[in-house]
Amino acid sequence: MRAKERLVAVARCQLAGLLAVAGSAVGSLVVLALLLLPVGVGFWLLVPGATTLRSLSDRSRERATRWTGTRITPPEPYSGDHSWSRRRRAGAILAAEGFWRDLAWAWLEPWVGGFLVGVPLGFLWYGGFGALVQPFVWPLLGPDNWYAFVPVEDTPTMLAALVLGVVFMAAGLLLAPPILRLHGRWTRRLLSVPRRTEMVRRIAHLTDTRAEVLDVQAAELRRIERDLHDGAQARLVSLGLTLDSATRLLDSDPAAARKLLLEVAETSARALEDLRNLVHGIHPPVLADRGLGDAVRSLALDSFLDVGVDVRLSGRLPSPVESAAYFAVGELLANAAKHAAAREVAIVLDHDGGRLRVTVTDDGRGGADPAKGTGLRGLRRRLESFDGVLTLHSPPGGPTTATLEIPCALSSPKTSSC
Structure with a gap:
């Protein structure tokens, strides 16, 4: 993996940590709103708090999918609109399963998810201190200056601390991509809807698409029937009538019969072209071949x-x-x-x-x-x-x-x- 991709993974870990902090703050506001529901004030805080929390959780789902390819099925949007009273909208939010998943994510993400993304960040920043800061400040820190397990007291130990800092920074860069993928799986466990809900949605989706496919097939059959009736069928009927007229004129007026037979040839060519166009519209030969x-x-x-x-x-x-x-x-x-x-x-x-x-x-x-x-x-x-x-x-x-x-x-x- 290229160094640029590892640096991008580190930056994404940093963003995930910041999002965890924001989610925790909003989650605390939502919990405060829940505690204040008995006195009525909570209804005014719950709706905007839950809406903001859903926006943050959706952003976490989207980033996990985009960054790691982890598929996370989002919950249904909150029901209701602005014409509802705050009490009624709050009741709809409390009845939504996705709200409680968002709230659990807001409280657990800083501890588990934050710890995960903090591991490569900790290695990187601590390693940066050892490699980029410690060599310049160690004479000012006195005899009790330690970097990890190395007592930095003279130039050789300072160089040892520098090398150790570089190792820590490399470890942070190496750990960032797999930690980010692990964080994506953790996010899916918290924020994806249950398997049963996914199956219910899937069944409903298949039912709808089946009905649409049947409608499309019926419309396609009607189109084919109309094209045959108005195109090739009409030309074939005209061809039969022209042949009948040519047959009657064949003995009495051969020149007129020859002219009608030329018209038959033209009509049959046009009918064949109509049939080819119809077949091409159904399933082009080049596609099949x-x-x-x-x-x-x-x-x-x-x-x-x-x-x-x-x-x-x-x-x-x-x-x-x-x-x-x-x-x-x-x-x-x-x-x-x-x-x-x-x-x-x-x-x-x-x-x-x-x-x-x-x-x-x-x-x-x-x-x-x-x-x-x-x-x-x-x-x-x-x-x-x-x-x-x-x-x-x-x-x-x-x-x-x-x-x-x-x-x-x-x-x-x-x-x-x-």
Whole structure:
């Protein structure tokens, strides 16, 4: 691990310690509010105190996930709104399981979590004193000056203290990353919802996504039926009528019959093109034959934008996942051209061993918001049916980065041309 990463881990330990102190202070305020509930004053203190405590605990969850990759499931937000009375809002907070977890975290984190992150910090700061301060001040500290187990009384012992200080500093740097990961697991134990609650949420989520998938499938079937009825079917009916007319004119007017047969050829070509477009909209042949990488490259070639594609897949993905990712990329490319006024788009396809990650970045004007349009909301719903997520970062002015993650496994050797 590089020295820069170890220094970053030390800084994060320091931030975690400061957050523990802030959580302890707010937790003390919340406990005071609980003690004052019988006299009524506590209702005025509990709501802002609990809200602030939840903000601090959410920040701790977010940092643990971002710093160590530890997945922490947050509790449900507090129910109620500002139209409720303080007594009613306080009752809703007291009934929430997440409130008591936050309070336990506020009281235990300074002792356990603070001790954990304090270990590398203690080594680092004490080592810094021995290596950077002790060599200059030891003559002023008198004969009883000790650094750890070394009595610093002359130049050789001062040098020994300096070397020991460097060792302590190195130990602090080495311990910071594993201690930070251990602190992340401790935070998950305190702040993540119970397994039973996670399962209940999971069941509810699967129930909702199942209903949405059924709706999407029904809408897709209606679209296919409409396209067949209005496109290929209408052309085939016209082709049959034209053939019938040509058959009647074949003996009496061969020239007119020949003209009608030419129309039949044109109509059959258009009907075939309609069928090809319909099949392409259902499952593109290049996706089935060559895989997701080449299918996305085909999308890039068809787009009038300057699209770069970086494929880092070492094998084929399950067909439903490939199809979902393909149409999601198509939707994002269309949005970049239509709404963002982008000129360049970068697409990265990667697989980390457990999930497919697709990143689409454009240089458009930004400001994309799933709440303001049906396209991104529909895309997010389709990904949820695969337990996937869509993360969107689109500040005003751009650039816009959309990241799709779908849990899956590589199922066969690579067949694309990358």
